[in-house]
Amino acid sequence: MPKPRALAVLVPLLLLTATATACGSEQGPGAAQAGTVDPGLPVSGTHWSIKAVTVDGRRSTAPADARVEFTEDGRARGNTGCNHFGAGVVVKGDTLTVSQDEITEIGCPGDRQRFEKELITAFSGPLTGILKGERFTLASADGRNGLELTSEPGAPLRGTTWKVDSLLSGTTAASLPAGSGSKARFVIGEDGRVTGNLGCNNFSATARVDGTTVTVEGPAATTRMMCASAEMQLETKLYELLDGPLTYRLDHRTLTLTAPSGEGLAAKATP
Numbered sequence: 001m002p003k004p005r006a007l008a009v010l011v012p013l014l015l016l017t018a019t020a021t022a023c024g025s026e027q028g029p030g031a032a033q034a035g036t037v038d039p040g041l042p043v044s045g046t047h048w049s050i051k052a053v054t055v056d057g058r059r060s061t062a063p064a065d066a067r068v069e070f071t072e073d074g075r076a077r078g079n080t081g082c083n084h085f086g087a088g089v090v091v092k093g094d095t096l097t098v099s100q101d102e103i104t105e106i107g108c109p110g111d112r113q114r115f116e117k118e119l120i121t122a123f124s125g126p127l128t129g130i131l132k133g134e135r136f137t138l139a140s141a142d143g144r145n146g147l148e149l150t151s152e153p154g155a156p157l158r159g160t161t162w163k164v165d166s167l168l169s170g171t172t173a174a175s176l177p178a179g180s181g182s183k184a185r186f187v188i189g190e191d192g193r194v195t196g197n198l199g200c201n202n203f204s205a206t207a208r209v210d211g212t213t214v215t216v217e218g219p220a221a222t223t224r225m226m227c228a229s230a231e232m233q234l235e236t237k238l239y240e241l242l243d244g245p246l247t248y249r250l251d252h253r254t255l256t257l258t259a260p261s262g263e264g265l266a267a268k269a270t271p
Contacts, residue, residue: 047252048136048149050078053115053122057144060118064271067152067253068123076123079254080116082108084173087123096138097126106166106175122147155253155269157209158188162255162267164198164238170262179230184238185270188214198242199234200227205242214257215245241265 050066052059063081070076076087076098086102100120108116122145127138139146164184166173176184186196194207194216205220220239227235241264246257258264 047152047154048078049152050081050119050147051150052148053119054139054144054146054148055118055121060115062119063112063115065253065268066115066119068149069252080108080112080119082106082112082116085120094129095126096129098124100124104173106173119147121145152253155250155255157248157250157255158190160255161185161187161196161270163270164265164267166266167237168256168258168262168264168266173266177230177233179228180234181228181231183231184234185267198238200231201225201235209248212247212249213245214248216242238265 047069048067050062050068052061054060065079066081068076068078070089074089074091076089078085080103083104083106085100085104088099088101090097090099100123103120122140123138125140127140127146130137130139134151136149136151137146138149162185163182164176164186166175168174180199183197184199186194186198188194188207188209192206192208193204195202195204197203201223203220203222206217208215208217220242226232241257241259244259246259246264249256249258253269255267255269256264257267
């Protein structure tokens with residue numbers, strides 16, 4: 001991570017090559033062409049955790065999984081704490097001009113829906129950036145809107161607790177069944193064991209990782225509790241998905257497991 005510098009370091013933060021294009025509240029302060037930078041600058045691989053946003057002078061703490069990253073082709077992508085979003089970014093000096101243009105439509109609980117609206121409002125239009133060590137702030141010209149970011153390390157496949165947060169069907173993501181709770185999570189251990197809870201019962205099994213494929217082998221050992229129907233529905237669905245080889249994709253702190261049928265799950269690394 002570079003040492004604190006002037007605002008002009010924002011350009012190399014966002015661009016790699018010379019031609020590259022929940023929640024609490026408290027009172028607080030307030031697709032286009034890109035520039036050119038030295039291609040040798042060590043700027044790739046930075047992901048940002050969103051810590052808070054400010055809208056009209058009101059500061060709101062972000063959910064733990066809210067994040068954003070800047071790609072090499074002049075775009076930003078991230079998660080609001082509920083939905084994934086994308087935006088175009090134009091950089092001139094220390095100013096980013098952000099144009100929000102895509103967002104998924106997973107239903108959010110009330111507090112996360114409120115934060116999502118605030119984030120989209122704050123992360124739009126021209127924003128001045130300041131980079132200080134691992135902290136990165138963006139603010140509107142009048143200082144009433146802005147974001148507070150910190151650099152975020154990636155999560156390894158093994159040893160991370162992965163919290164299941166959506167079901168996949170092809171390219172479509174759907175939220176978990178209403179009332180299924182938040183117990184569904186698992187860990188793939190260094191010893192080849194996978195343990196966790198898929199909605200109701202705790203389980204343990206053996207997992208083999210081969211290239212980009214994860215295969216849960218043999219019958220899983222489980223507890224025998226009875227749970228609410230939504231929890232049992234989720235558990236049954238996840239056990240069906242885990243019965244066979246799954247292609248995995250690890251994107252920083254998001255893991256997707258997809259069966260040959262196209263069905264699968266998405267999980268987030270817990271903080």
